[in-house]
Amino acid sequence: MPPARLLIFIGLVLVLASCAARPVPAAAPQPTAVPPVVPATATPTPAPLQDSLAQRxxxxxxxxxxxxxxxxxxxxxxxxxxxxxxxxxxxxxxxxPSLTRDQIVVGLIRITAMIDGHTQLPLNQPALGFHAYPLWLYWFSDGLYVVDALEPYRASIGARIVQIGGQAIEQVSAQLLPLAHHDNTMSARSVATLFHIVPEVLVAQGLIADPARPGIVLAYPDGRQATIDPAPITFAAYRAWRSRGLQGLPPRDDLPALSHLREAFWFELLGDSQTLYIQYNQVSSQTQSGERLSAFSRRLELLVAAQAPRRVVLDMRYNGGGDNTTYGPLLGLLQRNQAFNQPGRLYVLIGRQTFSAATNFVTELERSVAPIFVGEPTGGSPNLYGDTRPQTLPHSQLVVLISARYWQKSTPGDQRPAIEPQLAVPLASADYFAGRDPALAAALADQR
Structure with a gap:
């Protein structure tokens, strides 16, 4: 059977496209954290353990x-x-019988992606032996951009991906999107970004012929274009670099919303002292520093009693979930305290990474507190499947995660794929690279 038809059978896989650049875009700021160890950059080779597997x-x-x-x-x-x-x-x-090992794997990925947002065949497992180009990509409202990169490709930060393998990025993404495990279009887009930078997936899908020459075309803010061929690194090294996760934006000290991403929860009074900003980044019982959510919630209650802020902003945009049995203390505070639970008082920032247990929390808020949602639709559904259990395939030893539980936090008939914001605020690349946060600005400017 011709390879092109085989690719149709298999579907597509989520992979981030990325780039490194020769010219340096003057307008692009450099993210704050660069990993201390730059792993070796060898051209990927097939994983030997799986190459010998028979068709049967x-x-x-x-x-x-x-x-x-x-x-x-x-x-x-x-x-x-x-x-x-x-x-x-x-x-x-x-x-x-007509497929390569990696094409078969991509086919398995596509089948698992048909089920829900948690069920998946993860890329970061040793049995796969996959690689990644050392670029960090993000889909803004105006395209796919490089938001971080390892040396020697950091000059590509701020550039837009125009092509991969001679194909327009829109065509590449259309082929990769069906490989993304998802609850809705927002989580599909978020997950699929990663597959643009996995050479094994790009080759398996017929998007590139040589993993050493992906032909990533970059467009810079000043109008210049450049083609780069980043050297792949092991997926384990790539995962270690992106230590907080494989979705979203990198930490940045000049943007409050991205400055404490490794803290499960934190708060501050903004400059006007009339707005309490709370960021909830992980559904967890305690922070890395050891503060428990119950103690954190008590501190919040004391602060609002003493300061009486006019507005409260709860930022859930970068919360991918966790343990939904732990969020009770914070949810209870928001429900019972009139400093939070009254019309026009509580603004909740949501987005594509608001997923899993974080969507459970947001759904309960929607039903009991009626906050004003700002930003993008959530990546998770109000009612969703989760709590995955691993299942090892007997011959290849690949691990698949399968959702084992249904979480109904909304009404039984609620079939919405996402919670939509009342104030829809997309994030454009120009805002991000200039250090602006339009969703937070919209919440602060709203006069309800």
Whole structure:
């Protein structure tokens, strides 16, 4: 079967496109943190453990995966029909004799992505042996940009990705999007960004021919363009560099919302002393410094009693979830205290990374406090599947995470894919690179 048709059977995988650059864009600020260790940059080679797998072994793994998705997931076909799922499995099974190892893996990734936002075949597992170009990408409202990079590619920061492998970035992204595990279009876009920078995925999808020459075309703010071929690094090294996670924006000291991303929760009174800004970055019982959420909530209650701020901004944009059994102290405070729970008082910033347990929290707020949501739609659904359990495929030893529990935090009939903001505020690249936060500015300017 021709390779092009095989790629259609398989679908696509989430990979970040990235770049490094020769020219230096004067307008692009440099993010604050550069990893202390720059790993070796060898051209990726096939993972030897899996290259010897027979066609029968891959077919067994595929059928094992299909069976376990049916058995372990509470409702595997809540958005994809059983017929569509079975057709995808049959198509991949028929194609296996003509596929490379990485094309088969991409096919498995696509099948898991059909289920929900938590069920997935993670890229950062040793059995895969994948690599990544040392670029950190982010989709702004005006395109896909490099927001951070390892040396020698840091000159690419601030550039927009125009092409990969001779194809327009829009075409590349359209092929990668179906590989993203997601609850909605926001989480799909967020997850798929990573796959633009994984050479094995790009080759498997026919987007590039040589992992050493991805042909990433950059457009700089001053109008210049450059083509770069970043040397791949191991995925383990890439994951270590992006220590907080594989989605979102890098830390930045000059933007309050990005300056404390490694703290689970923190707060400050903004300059006018009329606005209390709270950032909730991880659904956890305590911060890295050891403060428990219950003690944090008591400090908040004492502060609002003493300072009586006119407005409260709760920033949930970079909260990808955690343990939803821990958020009770903060939720209870927001529900019972009139400093928070009254019309026009509480603004909640949400976005594509507001996911999983963070969406549980936001959904409960929506029902009990009626805050004003600002920013982008959430990456998670009001009612969602989560609490994944690992399942190891018997031959390849690849690990798949399968959602095992349904979390209903809204009404039973609520089928919304996301919680939408009342004040929709997209983030443009120019705002980010200039150090502006339009969502926070919109919350502060609102006169309700």
């Amino acid at each position: 072994a891959w077919r067994d793994d595929l059928q094992f995966l299909a069976t376990k998705l049916r058995e372990r997931h509470p409702k595997p076909f809540y958005r994809t029909t059983a017929a569509e799922f079975d057709q995808a499995v049959r198509a991949l099974d028929a194609a296996i």
